[in-house]
Amino acid sequence: MSRDQATVTVWSTSDGINTTPGGAALHRDDSYYERHLAQRWAQHVGREAPKTAYRLNKLPAGYAGWEKTRTNTGGGRQHVDRYLYGHPSGKPFDSLPKAWVHFQHWIDNRGNSHGCPCVRCESQPVNRIMTLDLRTIPGTTPYSILDLPYNASPAQVETAYTVQALSLDIDSSNPTSYGYQQLQHISQAKEILGDPRPMGRPLLDRCIRYAQEGYMGDRPWDFLGVRNDASRAQIEAAYQRCLQLWSEYEDVAPLVLHCIRAAREAMIRAARA
Numbered sequence: 001m002s003r004d005q006a007t008v009t010v011w012s013t014s015d016g017i018n019t020t021p022g023g024a025a026l027h028r029d030d031s032y033y034e035r036h037l038a039q040r041w042a043q044h045v046g047r048e049a050p051k052t053a054y055r056l057n058k059l060p061a062g063y064a065g066w067e068k069t070r071t072n073t074g075g076g077r078q079h080v081d082r083y084l085y086g087h088p089s090g091k092p093f094d095s096l097p098k099a100w101v102h103f104q105h106w107i108d109n110r111g112n113s114h115g116c117p118c119v120r121c122e123s124q125p126v127n128r129i130m131t132l133d134l135r136t137i138p139g140t141t142p143y144s145i146l147d148l149p150y151n152a153s154p155a156q157v158e159t160a161y162t163v164q165a166l167s168l169d170i171d172s173s174n175p176t177s178y179g180y181q182q183l184q185h186i187s188q189a190k191e192i193l194g195d196p197r198p199m200g201r202p203l204l205d206r207c208i209r210y211a212q213e214g215y216m217g218d219r220p221w222d223f224l225g226v227r228n229d230a231s232r233a234q235i236e237a238a239y240q241r242c243l244q245l246w247s248e249y250e251d252v253a254p255l256v257l258h259c260i261r262a263a264r265e266a267m268i269r270a271a272r273a
Contacts, residue, residue: 003053008038011103012134013111016062016086026083030065033084033099034058040100041107060103061212062086087120130220130262134211138254141208142189145252150205154194161190188252198225199245207259223263232268239264 038054048054059065063086071078083092084099093099102118112131113121143150146160164186170179195201206223221228224238242260250257 003051004049006038006042006049006052006054008041008054008056010056010058010060011107011111013106013132014060014062014086015088015106015113015131016060017088017090018062018064019085019087019090019092020064021066021083021085021092025068026066027068028064029067030059031055032067032082033063033065033096036096037100037103040096040104044104044107059084060086066092089120091120093118093120130210130223130259130266132211132258132262137211137258140252140254142192142204142252143208145185145189146193148193150208152193157190157193161186185252188249192249192253199242203242203260204253204256207253207255210259211255220263220266223259224267226267230267235264235267 034056035053037059038056039048041056042048042052042054063084066083066085068081068083069078070081081094082096083094085092087093087102093102098119102113102116102120105116105118105121106113109115111133142148143152146152146157146164148156148160152160165183168179168182170177170183192204193201203223210223219228221230224230224235224242226234226238230238239260243257246253246256246260
């Protein structure tokens, strides 16, 4: 008897790092973990319906399923070894139960893997994983304010700013008016996108990339501009510099402040370990 099919939208945050296994024997196939992680999720949150098969619309960002088919010793029946790569430790999960422990903790703790009891987190000598709940962070960015693509050139930034500024109805005697406030926002957006310093537009782009794709190559120290072995004092000093630079832009780039706070917390947590 056929089962109803239900697609589950994957949770919005991830700690995946896009690790690619070596060796030609493995081939990419996400379907096993898409199906079985979704089924575990439905059971865990009490949404499992009879005769319904669940499947994630995709694996969490940075994670990937890999498989290897082998024939048992002596020939005969074949066996498929399935792995889930992407954990920040760089090591794969080799079974669904092991992988689910990690994702269950991630879901239950709203994107915080600190204290995760999974086999991979427990084996890490230092846990420097940034944790963000993107559902609580407004999606406003300087790019969205000026209606620009992420690769916008300085000339495009200038043009977009000019067009919007000329279209505003500004009452210079009333700083609380809509037009005046919009001018402040587009001016701040222009300032950020015109700042080439590492802690300027490049940091904004790093934060956006992190929110969209997961960890990739970015680590907590990259967000603060320090070495990965920075001392507690160096971490705090870097955090205060970033905070001083970005606090006035909280309305136009809230993601950046959340990222630098998460980066500080991750590095301080590691320093205590």
